[in-house]
Amino acid sequence: MPNMPEYKLYAIRYATRAGRRQDNFIGGDPHDGPMPMDYFVWIVVGPQRCFVVDCGFTAEVAEERRRTYLRNPVDALTLLGLRGEDVEDVILTHLHYDHVGNFARFPKARFHIQESELAYATGKYMRHPFLSHAFEVEDVVGMIRLNFRGRIVFHDGDAELAPGLRLHLVGGHSAGLQFVSVHTARGWVVLASDVTHYYENMESGRPFTTTFHVGDTLEGYAKIRAVAASDDHIVPGHDPIVMQIYPAAAPELENIAVRLDLAPKPRR
Ligand SMILES: [Zn+2]
Numbered sequence: 432m433p434n435m436p437e438y439k440l441y442a443i444r445y446a447t448r449a450g451r452r453q454d455n456f457i458g459g460d461p462h463d464g465p466m467p468m469d470y471f472v473w474i475v476v477g478p479q480r481c482f483v484v485d486c487g488f489t490a491e492v493a494e495e496r497r498r499t500y501l502r503n504p505v506d507a508l509t510l511l512g513l514r515g516e517d518v519e520d521v522i523l524t525h526l527h528y529d530h531v532g533n534f535a536r537f538p539k540a541r542f543h544i545q546e547s548e549l550a551y552a553t554g555k556y557m558r559h560p561f562l563s564h565a566f567e568v569e570d571v572v573g574m575i576r577l578n579f580r581g582r583i584v585f586h587d588g589d590a591e592l593a594p595g596l597r598l599h600l601v602g603g604h605s606a607g608l609q610f611v612s613v614h615t616a617r618g619w620v621v622l623a624s625d626v627t628h629y630y631e632n633m634e635s636g637r638p639f640t641t642t643f644h645v646g647d648t649l650e651g652y653a654k655i656r657a658v659a660a661s662d663d664h665i666v667p668g669h670d671p672i673v674m675q676i677y678p679a680a681a682p683e684l685e686n687i688a689v690r691l692d693l694a695p696k697p698r699r
Contacts, residue, residue: 436595437616439476440691441511441680442666442673445487445504446470446529448497455629456637457645466629469671470529472504473622473691474511475613480593481513483540484522484611484622488532492567496528502687505536510688511680522598524624524668525605526552526574527565527641534573542577543592545600546585548607549574551643556606565605565641599658601626603648604641610655615692618660622691625668626651630698633665663698666691672698 447469452460455468473484486504493500505515515536522543523531534542552571557563577583586609590598595614602608604625611622626648627633633655638648659665666673676696677689 434594435614436477436479436593438595438613438692440613440615440620440622441474441476441688442471442677442691443474443504443507443510443688444469444471444674444686445502445507446493446498446500447671448499455639456632456635457640457642458637467671468628468669469674470498470669471673472507473611473666474508474513475596475611476511476513477593477595480520481518482520482522482592482596483508483513483515483518483537485524485530485624486521486533486537488529488567492528492532503533505533507687510684520592522592522609522611523548524610524622525608526571527605527625528567528570530624531570531574532567534570534577541582541584542574543584543586543598544574545598545607545609546587547600547602548605548609549578549583549585551606556643562643597658599654601647601651601654603644603646603651604639606643608651610651610658612658613692617692617694618664619658620664620666620691621655621659622666623655623668626655627665627667628669629667630665630670630672633667634662663695 452466475482521540597612628639633652679685680688
């Protein structure tokens with residue numbers, strides 16, 4: 432496609448936790464064993480504009496939820512030459528605590544979310560701890576305050592935010608979960624976020640344990656595969672493998688930030 436901008440694309444790893452395979456698949460796993468989880472934010476840098484995809488949780492929430500906090504993800508933007516206070520566009524794939532917690536660190540930004548996600552996070556299902564436990568109520572209230580200030584951009588389905596940068600509604604894991612596709616030098620890369628937490632959720636067709644709608648999650652696997660140039664162009668939301676196969680953004684950023692617009696090593 433001529434004139435389609437090619438974006439640089441980064442993942443910053445900001446937290447981690449231990450886990451077992453049985454925690455990560457509905458119905459458990461017959462071969463239980465360790466399966467840790469990483470937490471990321473993603474940065475899309477274009478010739479004209481840059482976009483932050485999700486903003487992670489805070490140190491306070493890390494402590495409450497007993498996650499191992501490696502760095503504040505907004506502070507870590509400076510490692511890539513960006514500052515939270517300069518960012519104009521933040522895409523929120525969904526409103527779970529690990530994707531929205533640092534919103535206040537972006538005082539100038541517009542926040543792009545699916546209308547169905549805010550409806551879900553403020554609606555009847557939140558009386559069920561099984562579904563609400565993945566949200567921090569103060570984050571949800573914060574989104575409402577931002578909306579009253581005109582700083583939320585609602586999307587209702589798929590949307591093109593800029594040439595070469597698109598949002599795609601899936602639902603499933605959370606009712607208004609969206610993923611992001613980005614045109615890069617190696618073709619269309621999909622930031623799947625929690626459409627697939629691990630490569631293995633998608634590849635074995637077994638959704639992650641936190642799921643609002645199983646059918647939408649299963650359909651989501653097909654949707655990310657249809658948009659990405661190949662399965663190696665899909666970046667799962669929480670898989671530690673991502674840090675192992677993609678090149679570091681700079682020699683000193685090994686294990687902190689990787690380039691997703693460059694080809695990964697083979698996974699196995
Ligand atoms: Zn998540």
